[in-house]
Amino acid sequence: MTSTTDRIRQVVVTASAVFMIIGSLFGIGVIGTRVEESAGGSLSATATLVAPAVSAFSIWSVIYMGLIAYVVWQWLPANAATPRARAIGWLAAWSMVLNASWLLVTQVGQLWLSVVVIVALALVLGTLVRRLTVIAPRSSRGWIDAERVVVDGTFGLYLGWVSVATIANITATLVAAGVDPGRPASEFFAVAVLVVAAVLGVILARTLGGRLAVAAAMAWGLSWIAVGRITDAPESLPTGIAAAVAAVVVVGAALAVRFGPEALGASRRRPAAARG
Numbered sequence: 001m002t003s004t005t006d007r008i009r010q011v012v013v014t015a016s017a018v019f020m021i022i023g024s025l026f027g028i029g030v031i032g033t034r035v036e037e038s039a040g041g042s043l044s045a046t047a048t049l050v051a052p053a054v055s056a057f058s059i060w061s062v063i064y065m066g067l068i069a070y071v072v073w074q075w076l077p078a079n080a081a082t083p084r085a086r087a088i089g090w091l092a093a094w095s096m097v098l099n100a101s102w103l104l105v106t107q108v109g110q111l112w113l114s115v116v117v118i119v120a121l122a123l124v125l126g127t128l129v130r131r132l133t134v135i136a137p138r139s140s141r142g143w144i145d146a147e148r149v150v151v152d153g154t155f156g157l158y159l160g161w162v163s164v165a166t167i168a169n170i171t172a173t174l175v176a177a178g179v180d181p182g183r184p185a186s187e188f189f190a191v192a193v194l195v196v197a198a199v200l201g202v203i204l205a206r207t208l209g210g211r212l213a214v215a216a217a218m219a220w221g222l223s224w225i226a227v228g229r230i231t232d233a234p235e236s237l238p239t240g241i242a243a244a245v246a247a248v249v250v251v252g253a254a255l256a257v258r259f260g261p262e263a264l265g266a267s268r269r270r271p272a273a274a275r276g
Contacts, residue, residue: 002077002080002081003081007080009086009089009093010074012090013089013096014071016093016094016096016097017067020096022100023099024060024100024103026104032107035057039106039111042176043106043169045232048172048175049186049190049236050168050193050194050225050239051168051172053224053225053227056224056228059157059221063158066154066155066157067158070092070150083135087131087135088151091124091128092128105117111173112173112177115169118169125159126204129155129156129159129208133207133208152211160216160220161218163204163218163221164197167197190238194246195242198245198246205250205254205256206253210256210258211254212255212258215250216251218250222243223247226241226244
């Protein structure tokens, strides 16, 4: 049964989505300055060796559409009081507030504050997707259904992309603060950062049961880092290769966890447990 708390949560989620949309108007330059031009251009696609090419940011359109669909989903009577809606609703609201907050703080050039905000966003999303995986697993209703796409797909993409964006944001902030050792040291550190991204992708795959949406978004961001470094300034073939390899590792780890011997063994054991 839907409670007063459920109704309050639904309203807060909706209000957070409105705030997120307002923030996005600043981010795309309708109201304020576009992200790539804010903070003195420190967040542009050519600012650092680990900045994704411009085309990578089109993933935000998919994420925003998914979040709007999620807002509608959580208002549907069948979903208002489900364990999944209750487990992630407040975290979803926080993620949208932090999303808009990041866009607003970058408007005024507060790069270090933007790092704090995006790290908080990554942690909130990690907790949210972890809850979807462990605390409130979805019922098995086939490979594709609306809930899988709107909830699991949206927040998986959101987490995967923000994971890469966090690494890029931290790097951009350090470079803007004057931490730039020059070549070839900068290439060495860029490759090291991409190794960290690959390791993070493996950890997320193992922790979250090999969620393909998370891996896909991370691979998307890493692939566009590779494209940016191979085809655009600042050019760096070692960084481009490292980014491409990291993308392959992230996807491979998710596939291994999702469809590997361990996963197949677990799926065979579940029916037996149900019969017992």
